[in-house]
Amino acid sequence: MQRIILHIDLDSFYASLEELRHEDIRGKPVVICVFSGRSEDSGTVSTANYKARELGIKSGMPISLAKRLAKDKDVAFLQNDIEYYRTVSDRIMEIIEEEADIFQQVSIDEAYLDVTKKSMDKWDNAKKIAEKIKKKIKEQEGLTCSVGIGPNKLVAKMASKHQKPNGLTIIKDAEVKEFFENLPVSKIHGIGEKTTKILDELGIKTAKELASSDIKILEKKFGKNKSKLLLDKSQGIDDSPVEQKDRQQISRLGTLKEDTDNIEVIFEKIKELATDMKKKIEKVSFRTVSIITIDTALKTQTRSETVQVTNNLDSVLPITKSLLENFLKENSEKKLRRVGIRVSNLVYKKEQKTIGDF
Ligand code: TTP
Ligand code: MG
Numbered sequence: 213m214q215r216i217i218l219h220i221d222l223d224s225f226y227a228s229l230e231e232l233r234h235e236d237i238r239g240k241p242v243v244i245c246v247f248s249g250r251s252e253d254s255g256t257v258s259t260a261n262y263k264a265r266e267l268g269i270k271s272g273m274p275i276s277l278a279k280r281l282a283k284d285k286d287v288a289f290l291q292n293d294i295e296y297y298r299t300v301s302d303r304i305m306e307i308i309e310e311e312a313d314i315f316q317q318v319s320i321d322e323a324y325l326d327v328t329k330k331s332m333d334k335w336d337n338a339k340k341i342a343e344k345i346k347k348k349i350k351e352q353e354g355l356t357c358s359v360g361i362g363p364n365k366l367v368a369k370m371a372s373k374h375q376k377p378n379g380l381t382i383i384k385d386a387e388v389k390e391f392f393e394n395l396p397v398s399k400i401h402g403i404g405e406k407t408t409k410i411l412d413e414l415g416i417k418t419a420k421e422l423a424s425s426d427i428k429i430l431e432k433k434f435g436k437n438k439s440k441l442l443l444d445k446s447q448g449i450d451d452s453p454v455e456q457k458d459r460q461q462i463s464r465l466g467t468l469k470e471d472t473d474n475i476e477v478i479f480e481k482i483k484e485l486a487t488d489m490k491k492k493i494e495k496v497s498f499r500t501v502s503i504i505t506i507d508t509a510l511k512t513q514t515r516s517e518t519v520q521v522t523n524n525l526d527s528v529l530p531i532t533k534s535l536l537e538n539f540l541k542e543n544s545e546k547k548l549r550r551v552g553i554r555v556s557n558l559v560y561k562k563e564q565k566t567i568g569d570f
Contacts, residue, residue: 214328214333214363215363216335217324217326217327217361217367218325218327218359218361218368219322219323219325219359219365220323220345220358220359220372221359221373222304222321223356223357223358223376224261225301225321226292226297227244227259227260227261228355229296229297229355231261232354234288237288239263240263240286241264241266241285241288242261242264242287243257243259243261243269243282243290244258244290244292245258245291245292246258247275253274253275253279255275256272256273256275257269257270257273257274257275257278258292259271260278264278264282267281267282267285268281269282275289293511295514296512299552301321302461302462302463303352303465304321304349304353304355305317305323305459306462307345307348307349308323308325308345309323309459311325311327311330311341312330312454313325313327313328314455314456316455324365325454326454327341335384338361339361339380342359345357345359357378358373358376358377358379358380359372359379359380359381360372360374360381360383361380362384362388362448363383363384363385364451364452365452366401366445366449367388367391367450369401370391370399370401373401383448388448391448392419392446392447392448393420393423394420395419396417396418396419397416397417397421397422397446400446402441403445407442410433419445419447422443423443425443430443458558461554461555461558462489462556462558463554464486464488464489464552464554465485465504465550466485466551468481471547471549472548473540473544473548478536478540479532482529482533482551485553486525486526486553489525489555490525493523493525493555494523496523496559496560497521497558497559497561498522498555498557498558499519499556499557499559500519500556501519501528501531501554501555502515502535502554502555503515503532503535503552503553503554504551504552504554505539505548505551505552506548506549506550507543507547508547508549515536515539516554518557536551
């Protein structure tokens, strides 16, 4: 049966989040780093925004090299704050999941959606779903993403990459052949450097050449299974299903009216966030409850406690208060700007497949 699959990928995710919360770096090249601490510039680049990419800076690069490329330019280098990115990712994935028949998150900023039923088999309807998701993410989180729509996961993934940032690309089944034909093999999702090199030695450079190559020759190099996979990929064929994965955490984050270390004020905010979260966890239980704190220097920390499996959020509110109390004691010099609550280690009821169902 014809399927309609969406692939969604946030644009320069960590860097965009930092630009949103640091007014002073907006519009500049921004590089997010994991400093290893061994020496001042040791460590790697997590990601760079599109302005920094113009300087040649990219994910996985040593920070020292990125700094050389940024020399004499006004480039912001920031420490990676993964706890914060996870919390925002949680909320975005909730938005996305609501629009899917089947939802599969594949990384912190990426998900596949099967929308065959919701779009009633119509590409135009799938496009409307993609536009709705883009609008919601922009309005609620201030972020852009790129969406690819295709008849399978491989094509959807290639489509989302085709136009970035803030893209929306549809490759209908009738257009797949033409889209793939002219691609160099290295551009096909899942074909890495090693395979590209071997194919190159066989004189195969484009997807079209791969698609028309002799399977016997491929099998000598790659074995039966991988050769079949390569031939499929070269033609944009992919039968793998979007696999529903129940999410393992739900969180809410809010900004305090003013920076404060007053426990009552902060706890009021946590209660407010918990009320908003209740609707989402009616039919799911949890084993861990956490508070998330973001101080005035924008450092994010979490404090967690394991509880008896429950779906009663009110019953664990006193625990969040004592977690908060301990945090404030240990960080007496700090004031908080934002605060959050998270439940994790979720237990789904048998008939309840996804939290997007209710
Ligand atoms: P990506 O989606 O690969 O990159 P991106 O969102 O920064 O940029 P793009 O617009 O091209 O999608 O990865 C998502 C996040 O994962 C990214 O913001 C940072 C993190 N990441 C790393 O920490 N290390 C890595 O090597 C990569 C590739 C990503
Ligand atoms: Mg991304």
